[in-house]
Amino acid sequence: MGENTDVDQIMENLLQLRCHFTWRLLFEENDIPDLEVRILEQVQFLDTKNSLGMHNLRAYVRHLKGQEDEALQSLKEAEALIQREQLGKRSLVTWGNCAWVHYHRGSLAEAQIYLDKVEKVCKESASPFRYRMECAEMDCEEGWALLKCGGKNYNRALACFAKALKKEPDNPEFNTGYAVIAYRQDFDDNYVSLEPLRKAVRLSPEDPYIKVLLALKLQDLGEQVEAEKYIEEALSSASCQSYVFRYAAKYFRRKGCIDKALHLLHKALQASPSSGYLHYQKGLCYKQKMFQLKTSRNRHPRRQDNVQELAQQAICEFQETLKLRPSFEMAYVCMAEVQAELHQYEEAEENFQKALNSNNLVAHAEQDIRFRYGRFQQIHKKSEDKAISQYLKGLKVEEKSFAWRKLLTALEKVAERRVYQNVHPVESNSLLGLVYKLKGQEMKALIFYETALRLSGEINPAF
Known part of the structure; x- marks a missing residue:
């Protein structure tokens, strides 16, 4: 009886800790191998960032895999870092994780030792809680952990860094964390992340990593001269090089310098051959090259062979991405778009469906996929009805993103042409009415709604 009481009491205390075991980190189980690779990359290459947090996260992931001894090894590395660098309150995260791992190994006495360490620091810092500390450093640690675990955690990560910044507005690390997460969430051609990145x-x-993200944001906004300045500065830095190459490659791909992008990705892959992100970026490069070649005017058979070859290279890279990171929905979409160009419509359809059936798609991603799937139906399958259905489903996801505006424009073009050609006039006028309503042009919307009602014979003369 007494032993059960001890177990219950320890569990009650463990649940009060602020650490990876209590932060509700959300990620897919089949993404764990890729997460491990990304943690290791950050420890190895991103030498200006939170390696303590990465050792802790690695321990938590190892625990999830049932590797409790290996988890303890990661925590020993974290503890060595604490002693070497005098990390103060951040130690509480490591000690909290140690307590949890020992509990799971059945070592209750060891778990209690770490709980006592946390309690001592909480008491010394006059925390109102026995095993919990409310402070900016802990908010920051939680923010980094959430950020590393992917998109489902981004809103909470941003809130953590915002909370830390209220206490220390000019802390460099807190500002970097906030800026990185703001950039990751800023999928639009707007300025939301620009000032956080500048600061x-x-x-x-x-720090070259934050410079390369600022360059990418400036590129989004058409500020090419300033963007080039930051890219050059980032690439000339000796630190974080392998990590900087992946984002610099994205910059050059979007600029149209695809060979330069591929060169940087090749160098980055030598250091990180198991990075799903790098294979995805390579796939995008081959895809872009393929489309450039396909649309160039002087086509001849040799070029057509090259198109096929580039398409196959792109598909191979996307397949490799998905081996490493199975729930990366945009890899399915991009592969489907390449397959559509090769007239592999069944395979493309299957990959679009896999992307649309992903768990917990964030709003802007669903909108982008609906737009691309709609284009596939309209252009390749010649099914305007199915395309319209996808555009409407995307517009129902109420987030006014860049993808939402693309959906609206695509629907407007189809509806306008149908009205002009008198195809399904009632439905087409209604669609155009909806487009203008969503654009906020109420008077124009009413004209098309009234036309639709009149054509259907249902208009009320008093309307």
Whole structure:
């Protein structure tokens, strides 16, 4: 009886800790191998960032795989870092994780030792909680953990860094964390992440990683001269090179310098051959090259062979991405788009469906997939009805993103042409009415709604 009481009491205390075991980190089980690769890359290559947090996260992931001894090994590495660098309150995260791992191994006495360590620091810091500390450093640690675990955690990660910044507005690390997450969420051609990125660069002028993200944001906004300045500075830095190459490659691909992008990706892959992200970026490069070649004017048979070859290279890279990161929905979509160009319509359809059936798609991603799937139905399958259905489903996802505006434009073009050609006039006028309503042009919307009602014979003369 007494032993059960001890177990219950320890569990009650463990649940009060702020650490990876209590932060509700969300990620797919089949993404764990890729997450491990990304954690290791950050420890190895991103030398200006939170390696303590990465050792802790690695321990948590190892625990999830049932590798409790290996988890303890990662925590020993974290503890060595704490002693070497005097990390103060951040130690509580490591000690909390140690307590949890020992509990899961059945070592209750060891778990209690780490609970006592946490309690001592909480008492010394006059925390109102016995095993919990509310402070900016802990908010920051939680923010990094959430950020590393992917898109489902981004809103909470942003809130953690915002909370830390309220206490220390000019802390370089807190600003970097906030800026990175703001950039990851800023999928639009707007300015949301621009100022956070500028401030982070100002506070951490030696950090090339944050500079390359600022360059990408400036590129989004058409500020090419300033973007080039930051890309050059980032690439000339000796630190974080392998990590910087992946984002610099994205910059050059979007600029149209695909061979330069591929060169950087090749170098990055030598250091990180198991990176799903790098294989995805390579796939995008081959895909873009394929489309450039396909649309170039002077086509001849040799070029057609090249198109096929580039398409196959792109598909291979996307397949490799999905081996490493099975729930990366945009890899399915991009592969489907390449397959559509090769007239492999069944395979393309299957991959679009896999992307649409992903668990917990974030709003802007679903909108983008609906838009691309709609284009596939309209252009390749010649089914405007199915395309319209996809555009409407995407528009129902109420987030005014860049993809939402693309959906609206695509629907408008189809509806306008149908009205002009008198195809399904009632439905087409209604669709155009909806388009103008969503654009906020109420008077124009009413004209098309009234036309639809009149054509259907249902208009009320008093309307």
